[in-house]
Amino acid sequence: MTSQVQLEELKLESKPLTPANQPLEKYKVRTENLNAWFGNNHVLKDISIGFLTNDVTAIIGPSGCGKSTLIRCLNRMHELVPGARTKGSVLLDDSDIYGRGVDPVSVRRRVGMVFQKPNPFPTMSVYDNVAAGLKLNGVRNHVVLDKAVQRSLEQAFLWDEVRTDLDTSGSSLSGGQQQRLCIARALAVEPEIILMDEPCSALDPIATAKIEELIASLKEQYTVGIVTHNMQQAARVSDFTAFLYLGQLIEYGETTNLFENPKEQLTERYPTGKFG
Amino acid sequence: MNLQFITGLPGVPGETVGGIAPAIQGTLLLIGLTCVIGIPSGVLAGIYLAEFGNNKFGKAIRFLNDVLSEFPSIVVGILISVLLVVATHQYSPVAGAVALSVITLPIVTRTTEESIKTVPNSLRDAAMALGIRRWRTTISVVISTARSGIITGILLSIARISGETAPLILTILGSNFFFSAWNQPIDALPLRIFHDAFQADPFTRQQAWGAALVLIIIVLTLNVGVRLATRGRYSSSRTRL
Numbered sequence: 001m002t003s004q005v006q007l008e009e010l011k012l013e014s015k016p017l018t019p020a021n022q023p024l025e026k027y028k029v030r031t032e033n034l035n036a037w038f039g040n041n042h043v044l045k046d047i048s049i050g051f052l053t054n055d056v057t058a059i060i061g062p063s064g065c066g067k068s069t070l071i072r073c074l075n076r077m078h079e080l081v082p083g084a085r086t087k088g089s090v091l092l093d094d095s096d097i098y099g100r101g102v103d104p105v106s107v108r109r110r111v112g113m114v115f116q117k118p119n120p121f122p123t124m125s126v127y128d129n130v131a132a133g134l135k136l137n138g139v140r141n142h143v144v145l146d147k148a149v150q151r152s153l154e155q156a157f158l159w160d161e162v163r164t165d166l167d168t169s170g171s172s173l174s175g176g177q178q179q180r181l182c183i184a185r186a187l188a189v190e191p192e193i194i195l196m197d198e199p200c201s202a203l204d205p206i207a208t209a210k211i212e213e214l215i216a217s218l219k220e221q222y223t224v225g226i227v228t229h230n231m232q233q234a235a236r237v238s239d240f241t242a243f244l245y246l247g248q249l250i251e252y253g254e255t256t257n258l259f260e261n262p263k264e265q266l267t268e269r270y271p272t273g274k275f276g
Numbered sequence: 277m278n279l280q281f282i283t284g285l286p287g288v289p290g291e292t293v294g295g296i297a298p299a300i301q302g303t304l305l306l307i308g309l310t311c312v313i314g315i316p317s318g319v320l321a322g323i324y325l326a327e328f329g330n331n332k333f334g335k336a337i338r339f340l341n342d343v344l345s346e347f348p349s350i351v352v353g354i355l356i357s358v359l360l361v362v363a364t365h366q367y368s369p370v371a372g373a374v375a376l377s378v379i380t381l382p383i384v385t386r387t388t389e390e391s392i393k394t395v396p397n398s399l400r401d402a403a404m405a406l407g408i409r410r411w412r413t414t415i416s417v418v419i420s421t422a423r424s425g426i427i428t429g430i431l432l433s434i435a436r437i438s439g440e441t442a443p444l445i446l447t448i449l450g451s452n453f454f455f456s457a458w459n460q461p462i463d464a465l466p467l468r469i470f471h472d473a474f475q476a477d478p479f480t481r482q483q484a485w486g487a488a489l490v491l492i493i494i495v496l497t498l499n500v501g502v503r504l505a506t507r508g509r510y511s512s513s514r515t516r517l
Contacts, residue, residue: 077405082330109407119398123420133406136416182402189406 024094028053028193028223029074029111034088036069036078043069045247046088051193051240056215056224058238058255060231062270066247067227071195074225075111076104092193109137112191116198118178120170120185126162129170129181133189148188155221156184157214176207183214187222194218196226200233212237235259243267281486286452286468292479296487298454299468303438303494305455306372306448306464310437314377315384315430322388322426327414329389338389345382352378353443361447367461372448376440380433387432391425392418427506435495441466465491 024030030050036043043066051057059067072078073086076097089096097107120129128135130149139145149166153159158180162173170181179199186194196215200208215237218224228234234241235255242252243266251258251267262268280295287294321341325334353375360371395418403413419426444450449461450471465487472484 075405077401080401080404105407105409107407108405113401113405115398115401115405117398119396119402121399121402121417121421123423132403132416133408136403136406136408136412185402185406 024050026052027091029090029092031070031073032089032091034070034073034086034090036066036073036086037084038069038081039083043247044073044086047244047249049242049249049252051223051225053223054219054221055239056219056226056237058234058241059225059227059244060229060234060241060270061244061250063229065244067244068197070244071113071197071225071227074193074195075108075113077108077113079104109133109189110191111193111195112186112189114179114183114186114194114196114199117202118175118182120173120178120181122169122171124170125167126170126173126181127166130184130188132185137189149184152184152188155187155218156180157210157217158184174207176203176210179203179207179211180214183211187218191222193223193225196224198227198229201229208233231259243270245270281483282490285454286483287479289475289477289480294479294483296465296468296483296490298451298463299465299487300490300494301454302369302448302451302462302464303466303491305369305462306376306444307434307438307498309369309373310376310380311434313373314380315433317377318381318384318433319388319426319430321381321385322429323392323414323419325385325389326392327418341382341385344378345386347378348442349379349440350442350446353446356443357446364459366459367447367449368459369448369455369462370458372444372462372464375443375447376437379437379440379443383433383436384429387429388422388426391422391429394425395421423506427502431499431502434498438491438495439466441470445470465494 027050030048032048034044034047047066047070049070059070061067069078074090074092074097078084078086086098089098091097092107092110096102097104121132124132127149130152131139131145134145134148139148150159153162158177161177162168162181170178173181179202183194183196183199200211203211212233215224215226219239226234226237238255240253241255241258243250243258243262243264245266251262251264253263258267280293282295282300283297284293284295285298286296321337325338325341328334329337356371356375356378360374361367399417399421400413403417404410408417444464444467448464448467450467451461451463453463455462469484469487469491472480472487475481475484
């Protein structure tokens, strides 16, 4: 494993909260020396990274580098896996979501998530899928639900396609529509941050283009984090990009800078396909 | 077969009148009681094992459950008979239902656990990521997705117990009359078949065949009825990708 050797040679130290050393209050969420494990497997090593409010931050890196784990730590989904644990802090609006007495459920309401494979609830209609987060948290008022469903579907660019089929099964939609349905479902609970874990990897190019367009419009209201395998996608949709390798944050900066003049040798080599 | 057969009391040997109404009533009563005692316990145990049973206690329960499912029904019958019939000196519908519940418990527990385990984790993740609490996720997302498997297990167990004879001989005894009190013997279709099939009188032997047909019709009707009543709106839709 030559790349392993290279990494040790780099002697990475704890990096500052790039990009461009913004003042701390501009970060919607940031981690400080975040470590994560699955059992004995140390998958994230001292990550300090911040996502700026109303920007899209992409996380790139080869498979198994800890990209998904990193975003799953930001809404405490990581700990749902048996044997998983974390150390370090994640500050959401400057309060630690791993602090004593913090209810993970309330964190997840503020930090929404969209997964790799579209996963609508198969026993629910399109309407109920979108309303699920509210309904299952006790919202019964139909006016409120109707409004939230319409708003979320509009924000997810799906309203026009499903407005007449709100009663059909969520899983009868096409793959791309299902993924937008999942985005609408996440938006319905009015989170502050939307995290997406390779949202387009199961979709065709046209559906991917729609989701990318959607991401661009979401950042008006939300802070967006997206994990992707696809370098071009990171370049297209994100304002900032972080490059992760073997659980370490190698480089983080403005997307254009990172792709055009990477500071680290590894960052230069990965997108151009020389390793990974 | 005529109306008298369905609604009448068993006749006197040698005459050609008589019915199996007490047996039909008894079987329905036993199925009903078992649905109240055995099936909820089995479903709850299955949910516990699937969602929270990944520990030593869960393993022990799973092991005991497997052992129980291999118990011959006559052993269950004699056990419950000793505990409830001998202790109270009364044959009773309750003792019969408890014995049948012990037989349904492992079937329902196992099928519930297995069908919940087939629900993909991605659905649990999706629900948890929406800030839905764990118990709510289990009830509204996981169980609702596993519903048809759970119902299949329940129906299987009902089909199984509606034909059980051995434990009933030891717990409800059999009777020629309708249900009268919770501490009196009752009749049931399998007992009626067992009893009638060995009579010398040809009319009574015919009644055993009739009772067998009625038993099959009851099980079939229950099956179809429950399926129709619990059919989810989208249970037949496939996931397209």
